[in-house]
Amino acid sequence: MAAVSTKATVGHGSGMGAVVAGMLLIAATYGMARFGVGLFAPYLAADRPELLPVLGWAAGAQFTSYALAATLAARLVAHAPRRGLILAGVTATMGCLGVAVATEPALFIIAVFIGGMGGGFASPALVPIIDVVVAPGLSSTAQSVVDTGTAVGVIASGLLVWALPVVGPAWCLMALACAASMIAMWQFVRARTDLASTGSRVSRSASVPLIGALRSLVIPGVAALLVGAGSSLLWTFGPLILTESGPVVSEQVGWLWIALGLGGLLGTTTGAVVQRIGRLGGWYVCTGGLALASVGIALSVSTGDLWIAYASMAAFGAGYMGLTTVLILWARQAWTENPGAGTTVLFIALATGQALGSVGFGAAQGLLTPGPLAVLVAGLRLGGGLAAVAGRR
Numbered sequence: 001m002a003a004v005s006t007k008a009t010v011g012h013g014s015g016m017g018a019v020v021a022g023m024l025l026i027a028a029t030y031g032m033a034r035f036g037v038g039l040f041a042p043y044l045a046a047d048r049p050e051l052l053p054v055l056g057w058a059a060g061a062q063f064t065s066y067a068l069a070a071t072l073a074a075r076l077v078a079h080a081p082r083r084g085l086i087l088a089g090v091t092a093t094m095g096c097l098g099v100a101v102a103t104e105p106a107l108f109i110i111a112v113f114i115g116g117m118g119g120g121f122a123s124p125a126l127v128p129i130i131d132v133v134v135a136p137g138l139s140s141t142a143q144s145v146v147d148t149g150t151a152v153g154v155i156a157s158g159l160l161v162w163a164l165p166v167v168g169p170a171w172c173l174m175a176l177a178c179a180a181s182m183i184a185m186w187q188f189v190r191a192r193t194d195l196a197s198t199g200s201r202v203s204r205s206a207s208v209p210l211i212g213a214l215r216s217l218v219i220p221g222v223a224a225l226l227v228g229a230g231s232s233l234l235w236t237f238g239p240l241i242l243t244e245s246g247p248v249v250s251e252q253v254g255w256l257w258i259a260l261g262l263g264g265l266l267g268t269t270t271g272a273v274v275q276r277i278g279r280l281g282g283w284y285v286c287t288g289g290l291a292l293a294s295v296g297i298a299l300s301v302s303t304g305d306l307w308i309a310y311a312s313m314a315a316f317g318a319g320y321m322g323l324t325t326v327l328i329l330w331a332r333q334a335w336t337e338n339p340g341a342g343t344t345v346l347f348i349a350l351a352t353g354q355a356l357g358s359v360g361f362g363a364a365q366g367l368l369t370p371g372p373l374a375v376l377v378a379g380l381r382l383g384g385g386l387a388a389v390a391g392r393r
Helices: 002-009 012-032 041-047 049-076 081-101 105-133 136-147 149-163 167-189 207-216 218-244 250-277 279-303 306-334 339-364 370-392
Strands: none
Touching (some): 012 105, 012 136, 012 149, 041 167, 049 081, 049 105, 081 167, 105 306, 105 339, 149 250, 149 306, 218 279
16 A cells, blocks of 8 residues: 555656666666677677687576576565666676676676676566556556667667677677666665565465465466577577578678567557457467567578568567566566566576577577578477467366
């Protein structure tokens, strides 16, 4: 009840300002610090070829660190979500700086591991914060806008690699963006007194509701695991596949990421889509879009059509950003008393699938051509979509 009364006293402008700042934090920690490694893969291969053999392992380490940070944040944000914001900004900044200077495989993996923690701290912290500072009727839309920050960050990364295709300076600028976005978000929450108690309502919850909430997250967790494994190929190796085997030249890699990000901006509509066709309907649309994107990448490689590559990346961006928003809404419905913890559970499942997929696809690249890889990826994504059917039984 305290949170409801607080919202009544918070102006509309302050709530929307926090939403924009939260979107920028997600843009930096996800679109840059976390997914920037895949974007820069062709340049890493050219400038630092000794890092190429460990790219799959580095991506796996990054997704693993994300899951680790999200696990730690699950307990932290219930009582101190602002600390999660600080940890998100610090780890993302340090990771970006590490990638900027890393020339040895071990140092590169460590830097990527640290950078991957930023998103793991950011999302669980932002979910309860946005729920508090935004009016109840706007909560779903606000969460969708914040989650679309990944698309904004991906677009910014694409523009950056187009304007400055040099690994070191580009990653230093991304580190600056991570630090600045953390400071911006902090300005909206540092003086609030209602955030420290966001988890007080659930700290003494009975075990039965807790077990029931966790059971309700099993189905979306399995679905997220499968889709995460399928999405890892494009996030980690997409630009590399399209430059080595497809129609894209290295100077056009940034535009691939820009297309992905522009498609991802459709994620802002996910809340409205879910309200119209339901949570499962939204999930099916997103996973179906991801499956079509993987088929499109294979088609682009086989035909040499550049427009198919761009369209496929845009479809992937729209499907992925929408999917993560559906997961947040799913968690908020399944565990209403602690939406931050519910989001953490599902995002850990997504990241676990991505970690396994990155390592697996890294090994499979030398054994399979892009066509069979795309079929495998499409199968994983469709499997994630169909897994949600079990939740209706």
